[in-house]
Amino acid sequence: xxxxxxxxxxxxxxxxxxxxxxxxxxxxxxxxxxxxxxxxxxxxxxxxxxxxxxxxxxxxxxxxxxxxxxxxxxxxxxxxxxxxxxxxxxxxxxxxxxxxxxxxxxxxxxxxxxxxxxxxxxxxxxxxxxxxxxxxxxxxxxxxxxxxxxxxxxxxxxxxxxxxxxxxxxxxxxxxxxxxxxxxxxxxxxxxxxxxxxxxxxxxxxxxxxxxxxxxxxxxxxxxxxxxxxxxxxxxxxxxxxxxxxxxxxxxxxxxxxxxxxxxxxxxxxxxxxxxxxxxxxxxxxxxxxxxxxxxxxxxxxxxxxx
Numbered sequence: 001x002x003x004x005x006x007x008x009x010x011x012x013x014x015x016x017x018x019x020x021x022x023x024x025x026x027x028x029x030x031x032x033x034x035x036x037x038x039x040x041x042x043x044x045x046x047x048x049x050x051x052x053x054x055x056x057x058x059x060x061x062x063x064x065x066x067x068x069x070x071x072x073x074x075x076x077x078x079x080x081x082x083x084x085x086x087x088x089x090x091x092x093x094x095x096x097x098x099x100x101x102x103x104x105x106x107x108x109x110x111x112x113x114x115x116x117x118x119x120x121x122x123x124x125x126x127x128x129x130x131x132x133x134x135x136x137x138x139x140x141x142x143x144x145x146x147x148x149x150x151x152x153x154x155x156x157x158x159x160x161x162x163x164x165x166x167x168x169x170x171x172x173x174x175x176x177x178x179x180x181x182x183x184x185x186x187x188x189x190x191x192x193x194x195x196x197x198x199x200x201x202x203x204x205x206x207x208x209x210x211x212x213x214x215x216x217x218x219x220x221x222x223x224x225x226x227x228x229x230x231x232x233x234x235x236x237x238x239x240x241x242x243x244x245x246x247x248x249x250x251x252x253x254x255x256x257x258x259x260x261x262x263x264x265x266x267x268x269x270x271x272x273x274x275x276x277x278x279x280x281x282x283x284x285x286x287x288x289x290x291x292x293x294x295x296x297x298x299x300x301x302x303x304x305x306x307x
Contacts, residue, residue, distance in 0.1 A: 064177060090133060090287070095294060111219065112153070119167065120160035122138065122186040124289070132287045137284070157174060157175055182218070182300075184220075186223055188206065206250060210255070225251075229244075261299055275288075
């Protein structure tokens, strides 16, 4: 599929058809989805202070590599010793990883420097859910990498509200300066929900972003976003469902062109479960983050096996 169309009109009834709260949430960051308690969010007043040396979007000047979160300072010891008792729903969830499974799946991984670029879906927002650990997919992935290879460092540059062009302008050079060997790229949702969405423009910006980050001995990965309409009947067949499918086609094509790993969430077996999504219908809940992390770690494990 190519993306040669001109700028497409933004449907006048988008917000009415697909909930104004959802549109505003993805474009601006919804208050319903909570910021990490242990990381500095875009608005420091909304969460506790991040641990020393945690890599965040605002710690390093533009163009400079962020200070990484080291395994000992930011990644180790987050889950309690009696994990299954503390998070019984997660322990029993077939779509989540069992305790220690992430470490086993990533054993032998070649990656030691993990970077994340993107918007709020990269930064990590979401509502808590009883029985699940409140930890975001990128942090969970970094934890598993650290468990498999102590000494792994992690920099998350994700920041809510950014378009693909803004992610490229603000984060690509800084991520490259971090010299990662594993990079997650998560963006495009804000483009989709802004007036004047142009598939061709987004495809062009995404291609430039992937091209800037691609390098020998570096693995890129990206996501085909979950189809929230599968869990919310009133969204089915509407412009949001169609838009997500279109955005995913851009991501799939870009990932294939640059040899990136694709984590496929659009038709994930749990995609129709309402408790995967926060109240804003944009960000994942604690369960959603656990499921995304499991899918991510399994995709990376397959990459290790494939060599």
